[in-house]
Amino acid sequence: MSLTLGIFDSGFGGLTVLRAMLPLFPGTRCLYLGDTARLPYGSKSRETIARYAVSATQFLENQGADYLVIACNTASALALDEIRAAANVPVLGVIETGAAAAAEVSVTKSAIVLATSATIASHAYVAACAELGVHAQEKACPLLVPLVEEGWAEHSVADQVVRIYLDEALAAAKAASTQPDTLLLGCTHYPLLRPMFERHVPQGMRIVDSADVTAARAAEILATKIPDSIAPATCEFFVTDSVARFAHLGHRFLGRPVNQVTHVDLGD
Ligand code: DGL
Numbered sequence: 001m002s003l004t005l006g007i008f009d010s011g012f013g014g015l016t017v018l019r020a021m022l023p024l025f026p027g028t029r030c031l032y033l034g035d036t037a038r039l040p041y042g043s044k045s046r047e048t049i050a051r052y053a054v055s056a057t058q059f060l061e062n063q064g065a066d067y068l069v070i071a072c073n074t075a076s077a078l079a080l081d082e083i084r085a086a087a088n089v090p091v092l093g094v095i096e097t098g099a100a101a102a103a104e105v106s107v108t109k110s111a112i113v114l115a116t117s118a119t120i121a122s123h124a125y126v127a128a129c130a131e132l133g134v135h136a137q138e139k140a141c142p143l144l145v146p147l148v149e150e151g152w153a154e155h156s157v158a159d160q161v162v163r164i165y166l167d168e169a170l171a172a173a174k175a176a177s178t179q180p181d182t183l184l185l186g187c188t189h190y191p192l193l194r195p196m197f198e199r200h201v202p203q204g205m206r207i208v209d210s211a212d213v214t215a216a217r218a219a220e221i222l223a224t225k226i227p228d229s230i231a232p233a234t235c236e237f238f239v240t241d242s243v244a245r246f247a248h249l250g251h252r253f254l255g256r257p258v259n260q261v262t263h264v265d266l267g268d
Helices: 015-024 046-062 073-086 094-105 117-122 124-131 144-149 156-175 190-200 210-221 243-254
Strands: 004-009 029-034 067-070 091-093 110-115 135-140 182-185 206-209 234-239 261-263
Touching: 004 015, 004 046, 015 029, 015 210, 015 243, 029 046, 046 067, 046 073, 046 117, 067 073, 067 210, 073 091, 073 094, 073 110, 073 117, 073 124, 091 094, 091 210, 094 124, 094 182, 094 206, 094 210, 110 117, 110 124, 110 156, 117 124, 117 135, 124 135, 135 156, 144 156, 144 190, 156 190, 182 190, 182 210, 190 206, 206 210, 234 243, 243 261
Parallel strands: 004 029, 004 067, 029 234, 067 091, 110 135, 110 182, 182 206, 234 261
Antiparallel strands: none
16 A cells, blocks of 8 residues: 655745654655745735645646645635645645644633734634634734744744734734633744744643644544555655755754755746
8 A cells, every 4th residue: 555645835834744744654655845936825815826726736646646735824724625626636724624623622712823914814714713613813923934934933033023923912812802722823834933932822821733733634534544664754845946945944844854855847
């Protein structure tokens, strides 16, 4: 039995999802596509994101992916229907899984969701959480992706920015008389800032990371298809911009060296 997974992201951030998946998928071939020439997705329109995401996921399917994981929150929030309509294989997005995890851990049934501007503007998390009986207080955090990509995930500036965003979200929740007990990290880059979030959330607030829960959900869905193997998963990477930059920056997100990177052209 063999399994080939296609993991798609706008660039580097989806490597946090792949990183969480690798230990759960022994003997599996993982194809990762980072659309680095066209990132960031987080500031683009629905039409553009859908067009990019559909061409990218079709590429992964053509490479032999049996199952697609849309690691990018922005693409999952704005283009999941279009990706599913164009795909001939099952597709898992990060929004539903993140919302389900928040619903599971939240006692007050109230959560704060932090994400890119495009994800927040789509209200995809609000809708997914509402279906599960959870109220979501949204907050766009557009400075966090560039800070992480700059390598400042541990910098005092990032620490201050995280604190300000969080304070603003908590103040808005207070003004709305809600009592969020869960913080949902709705962007691929935020797991790298997790220690900062942990430092600044009010005591007792739970943090849900959509990367971890998506990896766990994919493993649950594919349990009968994961090869019974002791060999580790293998990874092949495809990028639409510089191979060298992806290998360099990607190391930080994946937590290990990024080899076997191929440049591909997906058009405009
Ligand atoms: N991957 C995107 C997300 O999770 C963040 C980076 C981008 O804006 O392209 O929303």
